[in-house]
Amino acid sequence: MHVSIPVTEDLVDDLGGRYVLYSVYLEGFILFKVRYKELHFWDEQMHRVFGKRLPAFPPKYYLAMTKSMAEERRTMLEHYLQEIISDPVVSSSEIFIDFLKKRQLATYKMPTIKLILKVYLADGRHVEVGGQSSDTAERVLETALYKLGVSRELKEYFRLFITHKDSNGAFTVMKQIAHFEIPFITIWNINNDSFQIEVRKWYMDPSTDVMLMGCAAAVDLLYCQAVQELEMNWFRPTEKQRQNLQHFIKVDNKIKFLEIMQEVEHYGYMVFGPCTAHLAETSSIFTVSVGSNELFCSNVNENFCLPINLMIQWHVNMHVQTEKSNSQLTEFKLEYKQGQQRTWITICSEQGFLLSSCLKKILSEQPVTLVKENLEIIENKSPTNIFNRKPRQVKVPKNKISRSFSCEQNNVFESLDFSL
Incomplete structure (x- = not known):
């Protein structure tokens, strides 16, 4: 956070x-x-x-x-x-x-009253959570998952998010709601019907899906989110994969649908955009996505693929600081190493903090992946061009990865130190 x-x-x-x-x-x-x-x-x-x-x-x-x-x-x-x-x-x-509960309530002069909070699913359905205006996100999430029938042991795989859909149907995940936040105050303070509270999965490794397959309600959540993201073109299925996916949507076979999704390029990525990105001395509008140990930027002219193990550090600056704004424009600056050269890229977006959180989530999941599969993270020993290419994979011992986070003035500063 x-x-x-x-x-x-x-x-x-x-x-x-x-x-x-x-x-x-x-x-x-x-x-x-x-x-x-x-x-x-x-x-x-x-x-x-x-x-x-x-x-x-x-x-x-x-x-x-x-x-x-x-x-x-x-x-x-x-x-x-x-x-x-x-x-x-x-x-x-x-x-x-x-x-923190008392300060949030006092800031907005919000009394503690009984209410019903709507928590949405990716397909537009919602569950009504009864409680109080002072309930934290952790309690709201627990209640919502209970009403949906999701096993309590699986709560760690889901979070509440603020999402937004504009009049043209463009969908954006704005932020994750912290466990100590009061969701009612968060959504009330935004005061815009195009924003809503939504329950979504919170992990970046798509193979984690298998951990939830024993719970039908959890499968339903994964399925409706995957269908939504497929319709928004967040993934890159082949024509054959798309046909198979459409078939299993038609026959309502959620397990088969999710099994095929494991093979689809960019499944499990979080998509941000459009963003203004300054890459390789050029500035352009890109769609930015994060997943599978990489940051991926694309537009009609080029693709930029940056493996996470080439990243040295990043920090996020918040520029727009008006309380009337529903969101804040951020500048996400990331330094990476290409050969012996260090280069900065800058991404201007409303989702800079969420982008940072997704990269940290990938890092937090890597030790689990390495233990579970004995395993691989992406590395390129002598990268010469990270545009329009796919990075290869090599085995890296898990004890070679370290990371530290610090805070510097107005910025949240995060440094990542890799020894490969």
Whole structure:
């Protein structure tokens, strides 16, 4: 999850005292607003539980802050929140989730009331989830999957997303909803009927489908999502594969359909676009997709295929910082190595944070893949041209992959270090 504090407000309280209100953004969408003293009190409470596991909290200033001091505090708070949200032990704790729930509700002056939330499937069906306006995404997802008949053990393979379909029918996955977010507030704050909450699979390795085949309800979710993405031309089936897929749609054989999908090029990819991409000293509109250990850019003139093991680092900048916007334009910058040369590419998109999350998801799944199959990631020892080509595959020991993430000012900065 990518945290930033791009917006601050200088305000005056009821007693005439001045204070700063920080707008905390998650994945490019505003999550809540908070004062320093509220975060400080929360940190003191968490220290009683987690002690030295927590990062250092920005110190108090007893004199009036200068502009440089205010900027330093904003940056330190951003780093602090990034670190604790990235810690799975802290971010799954009751004290963490309760505070974020209260801040989200307080920011939007939202009372805790009973309601019914619609959670959509990829084929347009929906399930109605009864609960409260304060329910987190984790609870909403659990309830939705239960009503759909999906085994509880399979919950880890699914997530809630914000999706968008415009008047022309173009479909976009905007963001994944974090487990501690309140989906009702997220969708209410967008306030646009073309956005909706949708349950979708959350893994990048298509062979993981086999783990869900024993549950008919899970198969139904995979099937309707695959059919949707096939209709949107996210995949590249051969003519024979397309005919077979259409046949099994007609006879409603979901298992056979998904079995054929395993052989279809680009099945399991997440598609982003159209995006403005700056590649090899040129700038053009591309459709960007991520999957199968690669980032793939294409348009009518060329294809650009970048294996993940050639990537050195990437970072995401959020440029549009207006709360009235339903989404934020981001600049995704990625450095890769081609031979002895290091090159940057830049992708401008509303989905930069989701693109980053998908690449991290591929990395997180690689050790599992290597253990499960003894296995392969994509490598090219002496790449000379990564345009219009298919990378070959070689075996790489799993202990040769390392990765680290850090945060730098307004940017969520992620560095990937490969030793091959």
